[in-house]
Amino acid sequence: MDNLSAKTKAIIAYITFVGTLIAFFINKDNKHEFTTWHIKNMFGLLLLLLIAQVTQAYVDLFFGEILWFIAFFLWAFSLVMAILDKKQAIPYFSEKFQEWFTFLD
Template sequence: MENLSAKTKAIIAYMTFVGTLIAFFINKDNKHEFTTWHIKNMFGLLLLLIISQVTQAYVDLLFGEILWLIAFVLWVFSLIMAILNKKQAIPYFSDKFQEWFTFLD
């Protein structure tokens, strides 16, 4: 798996939680900044998804659904950016994800 491109590893990161873990471990030995950026981005989106599910169950169904829809749209956008080999950020969130999740470096 050493011969995977940074783009391929970034795309793998957007394939569910398992894909994020796989991309993290594949990227661990031969780090690519592009892949690391997308791994952090996806980790933040996964947290947003978890928050939406908790909100649906315990706070408000409609608000949780709205959060889920936002997380889904941002995931699709981010996946497309990885496919296009771009580090196009989600306004505000991507910068924060990069800042907060330094343990994924």
């Protein structure tokens, strides 16, 4: 799978949690900065989605729904940016995701 482009790996990262794992392991041997950036971004979005699910179940259904829709919108935006071969950041979040998830480098 070494012949996959950085763009293809980045798109794979946005296909559920499993896609993020697949993209991480494919990118591990032949690292691309573009792919790594999108993997970190998706990992952060997955955590945001997890927070939304926990909020829905244990805190407040309405607030959890709002968080879920925000996470979904940000995921769709990020997927489109990967398809367009861009590193367009989600304001505030992408910068923090890159800073926090250095273990994914």
